[in-house]
Amino acid sequence: MPEKDYYKILGIGKNASQDEIKKAFRQLARKHHPDVNPGNKEAEEKFKEINEAFQVLGNSEKRKQYDQFGSSGFKPQDFSGFRWPSFDDLFSDFGFGDIFDIFSGARGAREREGADLRYDIEISLEDVFNGLTTKIEIPHFAKCSTCNGTGAKPGFLKECSECEGVGEIRRMQRNMFANIINVIPCMKCRGTGKIATKLCETCNGEGKIKKIKKIEVKIPKGIDDGQYLRIADGGELGENGGPPGDLYIVVNIKEHKIFERRESDLFCNTTIDLSTAILGGKIKIPTIDGKAKLLFLS
Numbered sequence: 397m398p399e400k401d402y403y404k405i406l407g408i409g410k411n412a413s414q415d416e417i418k419k420a421f422r423q424l425a426r427k428h429h430p431d432v433n434p435g436n437k438e439a440e441e442k443f444k445e446i447n448e449a450f451q452v453l454g455n456s457e458k459r460k461q462y463d464q465f466g467s468s469g470f471k472p473q474d475f476s477g478f479r480w481p482s483f484d485d486l487f488s489d490f491g492f493g494d495i496f497d498i499f500s501g502a503r504g505a506r507e508r509e510g511a512d513l514r515y516d517i518e519i520s521l522e523d524v525f526n527g528l529t530t531k532i533e534i535p536h537f538a539k540c541s542t543c544n545g546t547g548a549k550p551g552f553l554k555e556c557s558e559c560e561g562v563g564e565i566r567r568m569q570r571n572m573f574a575n576i577i578n579v580i581p582c583m584k585c586r587g588t589g590k591i592a593t594k595l596c597e598t599c600n601g602e603g604k605i606k607k608i609k610k611i612e613v614k615i616p617k618g619i620d621d622g623q624y625l626r627i628a629d630g631g632e633l634g635e636n637g638g639p640p641g642d643l644y645i646v647v648n649i650k651e652h653k654i655f656e657r658r659e660s661d662l663f664c665n666t667t668i669d670l671s672t673a674i675l676g677g678k679i680k681i682p683t684i685d686g687k688a689k690l691l692f693l694s
């Protein structure tokens with residue numbers, strides 16, 4: 397096994413203090429941690445190396461041994477049983493006050509934005525010419541009013557016993573430098589802190605029911621096939637206080653019996669008799685808003 401310079405790997409001098417070693421490790425580890433470089437083999441190797449260097453230099457016994465005999469004094473299995481510190485651990489390892497502050501903002505269930513909805517509307521070429529105001533019906537999920545979205549039969553919403561209503565579980569871990577508190581959302585109540593002991597009968601515990609909402613939409617004049625209108629917050633409701641999604645109304649223009657549209661022009665075919673073609677004359681042709689006379693000159 398080639399000799400490894402653990403000091404160089406951590407970018408520190410031979411006389412670095414334990415604090416400096418720790419600091420250098422944290423900085424490098426945050427940059428190369430597999431959690432921030434998913435799928436990046438190079439970063440993973442780099443992180444293993446940094447971790448190995450730290451396992452040795454961060455421990456005064458092993459550091460002494462290394463200073464005397466070099467890295468060949470350690471076997472690979474000296475490192476294999478070690479669990480990588482999680483990325484959160486690297487961030488949270490600053491003492492209790494900081495940990496508390498960091499996690500107090502992330503309590504309970506995660507906010508989630510509602511889904512966007514799409515509605516396809518078919519309009520005529522006349523509608524494009526005149527503009528159109530119409531009512532449309534959008535199927536969507538609405539919060540169940542019986543249980544107010546909790547999914548529990550009224551009176552049967554209890555505090556979660558697993559997390560005591562907090563919505564998250566804290567676990568204290570010790571390593572050689574600090575106490576680390578891991579905070580994870582409670583699996584039992586999915587972070588809400590509450591458990592339904594009987595399900596709401598209106599929504600079968602879903603907390604939401606399918607409904608139809610009618611909304612009025614104004615399609616502006618001159619809209620093109622495939623263009624859409626976006627109605628902000630017109631989509632599905634967000635979860636746990638998250639914002640609603642948007643509603644997209646996609647416009648499809650029906651084929652017209654007479655006209656073909658090319659950008660802002662309309663084309664139509666008409667036939668004239670031979671004498672009009674030779675002598676000139678008047679014929680009537682259709683237009684989108686009535687009829688017009690067209691004068692042919694010979």
Ligand SMILES: [Zn+2]
Nearest residue numbers: 540543596599
């Ligand atoms: Zn309900």
Ligand SMILES: [Zn+2]
Nearest residue numbers: 556559582585
């Ligand atoms: Zn819970």
